[in-house]
Amino acid sequence: MxxxxxxxxxxxxxxxxxxxxxxxxxxxxxxxxxxxxxxxxxxxxxxxxxxxxxxxxxxxxxxxxxxxxxxxxxxxxxxxxxxxxxxxxxxxxxxxxxxxxxxxxxxxxxxxxxxxxxxxxxxxxxxxxxxxxxxxxxxxxxxxxxxxxxxxxxxxxxxxxxxxxxxxxxxxxxxxVDPAVYEYCDRPDNTLAWLGRISPEKALEDAVAAAERTGMKLKIMGKIQDPDYWAKIQHDYPHAPIEYLGFLPTHELQQALRTCKGMLMTPRWIEAFGNVAIEALACGVPVIAYRRGGPAEIITDGKTGFLVEPDSIAGLVTAIDRLDEIDRSDCRHAAETVFxxxxxxxxxxxxxxxxxx
The missing domain is CATH 3.40.50.2000 (Glycogen Phosphorylase B;)
Structure with missing residues (x-):
């Protein structure tokens, strides 16, 4: 250097x-x-x-x-x-x-x-x-x-x-990510998380549908970029167990995220990377993502989360049922080293x- x-x-x-x-x-x-x-x-x-x-x-x-x-x-x-x-x-x-x-x-x-x-x-x-x-x-x-x-x-x-x-x-x-900013949690609640801009290419509705099928509460965090899209999701899934927490600064975000059992990534497009994935890993939260784009290069299938068939809600549900197989310390280790x-x-x-x- x-x-x-x-x-x-x-x-x-x-x-x-x-x-x-x-x-x-x-x-x-x-x-x-x-x-x-x-x-x-x-x-x-x-x-x-x-x-x-x-x-x-x-x-x-x-x-x-x-x-x-x-x-x-x-x-x-x-x-x-x-x-x-x-x-x-x-x-x-x-x-x-x-x-x-x-x-x-x-x-x-x-x-x-x-x-x-x-x-x-x-x-x-x-x-x-x-x-x-x-x-x-x-x-x-x-x-x-x-x-x-x-x-x-x-x-x-x-x-x-x-x-x-x-x-x-x-x-x-x-x-x-700076791991010191994110608190590790090895005793999560029975909740899921979804982070990102709320706009159609992020396909939040898939995560909401998966949460509805499993009955697990889904914490949604991010900027509402398309209000009509968000309104349609609420209309189409009136009984889904979801909670919108808003766009949160990092300290508040990691406090809400760290206690989740897993995080879902459901993009319709090819994500270049996926900052929210490494934020989840830093908290020890496994990531379930469609096998497309950047997340497929971040997540080690079966170790730091699961990669599922793109656009498959059934695949998300199956992966959610397997979250207990993940050692959350492996997620944290990935954030402390590779990411x-x-x-x-x-x-x-x-x-x-x-x-x-």
Missing amino acids: PDSKLRILILSTPVGALGSGLGGGVELTIANLARELRSRGQTIEIIAPTGSQLGDLSIIQIPGELQLTAQTQAQAAAIIMPGDPVLANMWAKARAIQHDYDLIFNTAFDWLPFYLTPFFDIPIAHFVSMGSQIAAIDTAIERVAIDYPGTIGVCTRTQAETFSFAERCCVVGGSG SQAAWGSAIENWFYRLAK
Whole structure:
């Protein structure tokens, strides 16, 4: 590892203020990485939409209209920006102050940062946090991957393979957790958990249906991104044993999560990673997930949870019945080693040094 320290400028997602929950797992990714790199002596500054809060982390607040999320758009969608786009404003600020830094870390899954890459003088490490969503964005990413080798980082190999340029992607992992923040629990209640943005691609209804069949209470935690979708679930499953706890800060989230017997992950799409999975493991909570996307690379089937046939509610129910087979200490151990904040910080730091040399 080089002796010199880096000055790193992190560009946040433009779909919501940090701390709002609108940015999904990217918010946890930025917070954990910034704190880990700062603890290693690196200089960290973050540019994010106005209203962003991440504790004691330094944030340059940028006004403007939020961007549409990629997962709500069709593959053939055109690139659309609002009249006063926070995304463009953030990148204009970054270009103005770029020479105060050694490297920019981009977490925005949008066309503009990739288009702007040739107009910057310092290296940009692009962290691509989703699989293929919109053809125009895929094309922009591929051009950067070709012209600036090694600058496209992805969470998992499964995610990379959704792109035609998979071999040009660097698999750097999706995130890491600080185990000290999450309390281990080896005596759970007879409850289940589901964490995430409440929107159709997350298929919360499958978890609700499984909870109804088993009679086990399901704690639901996360931002309601699509109120109509949430209302439909409540209408369709009026007798399901569910409890909505809201979007919780990490301390409150882990207190509610740690006592659960298991956590369900039910995405309809290919998740790039799955931050909620490693948060559950850190609490000692086994994860039951569809065998698709990032969770299939996080969970060790039969040891830290179960992988079931995608979209199979019956498969979820069968796995729930087997939760007692899991040694919860194995879940915690995975979070303390493979998926720790320190391990991921080392992987990202090594990537940054390669690009900044």
